[in-house]
Amino acid sequence: MTTSAAGDRPGDAAPLLEVSDLVVHHGQLQALEAISLQVFPGEVYAIIGANGAGKSTLLRTIAGLHQPTTGSVRLDGTDVTSLRPEHRARQGIVMVPEGRRLFGSLSVEENLKVGATYGRPGPWTIDRVQEMFGWMRDRRSQRAGQLSGGEQQAVAIGRALVANPRVLLLDELSLGLAPVVVQRIYGMLPQILATGLTVLLVEQDVSQALRVASRIHCLLEGRTTLEGRPDSVTAAQVEAAYFGLAAAGAGQRGERSEA
Amino acid sequence: MVWVNAIVQGVLTGGLYALFACGLSLMFGVMKVVNLAHGDLAVVACYIAIGIIAATHVPVLWSFVIVVPVMGVLGYVLQRTIIQSALDRGVLTTLIVTFGLSVVIENGLLEFFTANTRGIGTGLSLVTSSFSLGSQIQIAYLAVVIFAVAVVVLLGLQYFLSASKYGRLIRAVADDKEAAQLAGADYRHVFGIAAAIAFGTVALAGVAYGMSAQVDPTAGTDTILLFAFAAVVIGGLGSLWGTLLGGVVLGVAQQIGAQINISDEILAGYLVFLAVLVLRPQGLTTRRAQS
Amino acid sequence: MSLAMETTARSSGQFRVTRSRRNVAWTGAGAVIVVVVLALFPFIFYSGTTTILVQAFIVLTLSSMWNLLAGYAGLVSVGQQAFVGLGAYFVLILALHGTSPFAALPVAAIGCGVAALPLWWLVSRLRSGYFAIATWVLASAIMLVIERFSSLGSGTGLPLPGLAGLSPSLLSAYTYWAGLAVTVVALAAMYLLLRGRLGLVLTAIRDDEVAARSSGARVGLARLLVFVVAGAGCGAAGAVLAISQLQVQPTAVFSVQWTAEMAFATIIGGLGTIEGPIIGTAVFILLQQTLASYNAWYLIVLGLVAIVVALFARRGLWGLVDARLHVRLFPVGYWLRLGEDADRARRTRRRRTSAFPA
Numbered sequence: 001m002t003t004s005a006a007g008d009r010p011g012d013a014a015p016l017l018e019v020s021d022l023v024v025h026h027g028q029l030q031a032l033e034a035i036s037l038q039v040f041p042g043e044v045y046a047i048i049g050a051n052g053a054g055k056s057t058l059l060r061t062i063a064g065l066h067q068p069t070t071g072s073v074r075l076d077g078t079d080v081t082s083l084r085p086e087h088r089a090r091q092g093i094v095m096v097p098e099g100r101r102l103f104g105s106l107s108v109e110e111n112l113k114v115g116a117t118y119g120r121p122g123p124w125t126i127d128r129v130q131e132m133f134g135w136m137r138d139r140r141s142q143r144a145g146q147l148s149g150g151e152q153q154a155v156a157i158g159r160a161l162v163a164n165p166r167v168l169l170l171d172e173l174s175l176g177l178a179p180v181v182v183q184r185i186y187g188m189l190p191q192i193l194a195t196g197l198t199v200l201l202v203e204q205d206v207s208q209a210l211r212v213a214s215r216i217h218c219l220l221e222g223r224t225t226l227e228g229r230p231d232s233v234t235a236a237q238v239e240a241a242y243f244g245l246a247a248a249g250a251g252q253r254g255e256r257s258e259a
Numbered sequence: 260m261v262w263v264n265a266i267v268q269g270v271l272t273g274g275l276y277a278l279f280a281c282g283l284s285l286m287f288g289v290m291k292v293v294n295l296a297h298g299d300l301a302v303v304a305c306y307i308a309i310g311i312i313a314a315t316h317v318p319v320l321w322s323f324v325i326v327v328p329v330m331g332v333l334g335y336v337l338q339r340t341i342i343q344s345a346l347d348r349g350v351l352t353t354l355i356v357t358f359g360l361s362v363v364i365e366n367g368l369l370e371f372f373t374a375n376t377r378g379i380g381t382g383l384s385l386v387t388s389s390f391s392l393g394s395q396i397q398i399a400y401l402a403v404v405i406f407a408v409a410v411v412v413l414l415g416l417q418y419f420l421s422a423s424k425y426g427r428l429i430r431a432v433a434d435d436k437e438a439a440q441l442a443g444a445d446y447r448h449v450f451g452i453a454a455a456i457a458f459g460t461v462a463l464a465g466v467a468y469g470m471s472a473q474v475d476p477t478a479g480t481d482t483i484l485l486f487a488f489a490a491v492v493i494g495g496l497g498s499l500w501g502t503l504l505g506g507v508v509l510g511v512a513q514q515i516g517a518q519i520n521i522s523d524e525i526l527a528g529y530l531v532f533l534a535v536l537v538l539r540p541q542g543l544t545t546r547r548a549q550s
Numbered sequence: 551m552s553l554a555m556e557t558t559a560r561s562s563g564q565f566r567v568t569r570s571r572r573n574v575a576w577t578g579a580g581a582v583i584v585v586v587v588l589a590l591f592p593f594i595f596y597s598g599t600t601t602i603l604v605q606a607f608i609v610l611t612l613s614s615m616w617n618l619l620a621g622y623a624g625l626v627s628v629g630q631q632a633f634v635g636l637g638a639y640f641v642l643i644l645a646l647h648g649t650s651p652f653a654a655l656p657v658a659a660i661g662c663g664v665a666a667l668p669l670w671w672l673v674s675r676l677r678s679g680y681f682a683i684a685t686w687v688l689a690s691a692i693m694l695v696i697e698r699f700s701s702l703g704s705g706t707g708l709p710l711p712g713l714a715g716l717s718p719s720l721l722s723a724y725t726y727w728a729g730l731a732v733t734v735v736a737l738a739a740m741y742l743l744l745r746g747r748l749g750l751v752l753t754a755i756r757d758d759e760v761a762a763r764s765s766g767a768r769v770g771l772a773r774l775l776v777f778v779v780a781g782a783g784c785g786a787a788g789a790v791l792a793i794s795q796l797q798v799q800p801t802a803v804f805s806v807q808w809t810a811e812m813a814f815a816t817i818i819g820g821l822g823t824i825e826g827p828i829i830g831t832a833v834f835i836l837l838q839q840t841l842a843s844y845n846a847w848y849l850i851v852l853g854l855v856a857i858v859v860a861l862f863a864r865r866g867l868w869g870l871v872d873a874r875l876h877v878r879l880f881p882v883g884y885w886l887r888l889g890e891d892a893d894r895a896r897r898t899r900r901r902r903t904s905a906f907p908a
Contacts (some may be wrong), residue, residue, distance in 0.1 A: 065441075089443035095441050097441060101437070103438065110431075117443065293682060344861050349678070355626065356861065358810070363853040363857070366849045370847065372569075480686075485686060522698070533684075
């Protein structure tokens with residue numbers, strides 16, 4: 001049930017991040033079935049899907065926290081599938097994990113310093129991050145565990161940015177945050193992209209994803225059900241892909257090839 | 260005045276206990292490992308010092324310079340190999356492996372050095388003499404020096420943890436090792452550094468102890484491990500100064516117990532430890548209760 | 551299709567849950583025969599052999615209890631020597647008041663079980679590492695308290711009265727049978743407990759404590775029961791120890807070496823299996839006898855082997871055997887059979903998850 005709309009690949013540029021036929025298991029259960037995707041430089045690539053569809057598993061596998069059964073992850077042509085997560089981070093795949101996961105007993109500034117410890121040279125510095133999030137400079141000595149959800153999310157993103165990643169992975173940014181806070185955070189994306197980063201994000205809020213993404217990828221029960229540009233897929237297609245219901249309308253559904 | 264003397268002795272002993280305990284506290288705080296062989300490492304360091312002094316006739320104080328780094332390196336290696344393997348397999352395995360190490364070390368020492376007690380004879384008048392405060396308080400110079408060393412070490416450790424790159428990494432990994440990985444840190448290496456510090460400090464404590472008392476192979480568990488852990492628990496995990504406080508409370512409790520009945524010294528310490536475990540398991544300095 | 555989808559896709563009528571019952575009858579008969587043969591030993595062998603076997607019985611009982619604690623309830627206790635000592639002293643106290651030590655044995659076991667209750671109250675809320683050290687501190691504290699009583703011999707202990715009237719061969723035979731009886735009762739009790747509800751609850755806790763609690767399992771009660779039973783078992787072993795040594799010395803009966811021996815034997819044999827302690831005890835006795843003249847070496851070797859086993863062969867020697875032959879002498883598990891024809895084609899065995907919860 002994979003639907004690809006026409007004209008959705010951005011030209012002939014080589015993909016920065018390439019996932020090929022990724023099969024992932026949690027013990028005996030199969031979480032992902034032969035997932036493939038390509039993220040091109042400067043894109044915002046969004047992975048959407050219902051709870052349990054495998055979105056976070058995919059992101060975590062790309063980050064290296066989970067080993068795939070088969071398949072590969074390539075960064076700029078180099079196979080990184082066998083690299084431990086810390087080495088992938090040093091290569092430029094940096095993830096902002098689900099639930100923020102700040103170092104609670106460290107201060108805001110210390111969190112950023114840790115993020116920068118193994119970072120690459122680049123435009124993002126601790127100063128620049130603190131500038132982008134105006135409140136951070138004044139509160140930089142505050143314990144990260146005492147911040148609000150939105151503030152923690154900002155620090156988590158900042159911690160990833162100071163490493164000057166090539167691909168920034170964002171796992172469920174909106175989880176547990178008020179809509180206005182989510183908007184504000186996603187509003188920072190253009191600034192982030194302007195410095196040459198590429199973003200791969202997982203988002204439960206479909207409309208939010210459709211607003212910011214240059215391409216979307218829908219998962220259902222570990223399988224790809226939709227892939228394409230937001231402006232070239234209809235709401236009905238997205239709904240069908242998301243929920244796995246039989247979609248109305250001809251020519252919109254292709255038979256899934258046998259796995 | 261006898262009681263004041265008891266309290267003073269207890270406070271000074273508390274410094275040594277804190278020195279024993281800070282490594283245990285670090286390993287537990289960072290890696291969630293209760294190293295049951297912790298005390299035996301101090302005894303090993305002591306025996307190494309005795310051996311080096313006997314073989315090379317270096318001045319006694321040089322033994323610190325040799326033994327502490329050696330034990331530190333040993334700590335890093337042991338952590339990266341055996342202890343990490345055990346950690347990967349779970350808490351039960353870690354306890355069993357460290358317990359196994361403790362038994363192997365103790366019995367190994369028994370085999371090679373017999374059960375006779377030994378000490379590090381310094382020949383320095385500093386070690387054996389004492390001064391008086393008033394008529395009933397007798398303070399050994401060595402005890403004061405050890406207390407001072409303990410405070411200096413704790414200060415240094417505190418500074419290292421709060422201001423240095425690796426100190427930050429250690430605290431970060433202790434909070435969330437997966438998030439630290441995502442930030443590019445190899446937590447196994449950071450664990451190794453923490454273990455190296457733990458082994459180094461307990462070696463320092465062991466050699467100091469060997470100068471002030473006689474050691475035998477079973478001292479690691481009989482006297483050191485349980486006292487070190489008691490100091491950590493009483494003071495509260497997560498605070499080095501809490502460990503000092505815990506050591507002092509333990510020392511004072513023991514001395515007061517000894518005043519009541521000379522053979523109750525150790526028991527008194529245990530009773531205070533058990534009381535804290537039951538009534539305030541988070542210790543005296545930690546505000547939040549351990550879940 | 552994933553396992554979860556597969557099992558939910560079929561109707562429940564196609565499931566059968568059966569006890570892994572295949573070899574119980576054989577095992578039961580075999581066990582009875584073994585016990586009878588063992589009981590005849592005093593008539594066949596000199597007391598040198600039976601003395602070694604008494605040691606084996608003590609270690610086997612202790613190992614089974616430690617296995618129950620660590621392998622099934624997830625409680626790593628480094629203080630079981632407290633109960634060994636208490637059991638020995640119970641016998642001593644009763645013997646000092648005129649009771650035959652053999653008659654005192656069951657009382658000692660029960661007494662230790664009762665003593666386990668307040669001790670559990672002290673340590674029950676502690677987790678893993680804290681729990682381990684707390685039990686060690688408790689054992690040391692109990693020893694120090696007992697050493698205060700000069701009526702019990704203070705630090706040097708006392709010889710055990712009440713056995714002077716027996717001839718040496720009769721004494722050694724009675725001691726042997728006492729040890730055998732304690733071991734048989736301990737193993738039987740453990741087997742029956744684990745085969746029943748307690749076994750299910752313990753395995754559930756081992757797999758996922760939160761899930762176990764929320765499905766109604768009385769986790770705290772299960773652990774308490776295990777702690778009490780282990781206390782009674784170790785106490786009984788301590789009583790046999792007192793009888794076999796003919797004296798009770800605090801540093802000997804409260805030595806942490808007992809925990810070392812029972813822990814290592816269990817781990818080498820196979821933590822979390824009932825058969826494990828039997829194999830482990832055999833290895834232990836073998837090592838002890840072979841290295842007897844080398845003092846502490848057997849403990850060093852035992853410790854090293856235990857470390858290696860814990861890291862690389864987590865289910866011990868029995869685990870290695872079990873993995874190849876799928877044999878269970880003491881079956882306590884269940885088989886999940888999917889449909890009638892699946893019996894032959896595909897057996898989905900209830901996964902024996904690791905005894906070492908991560």
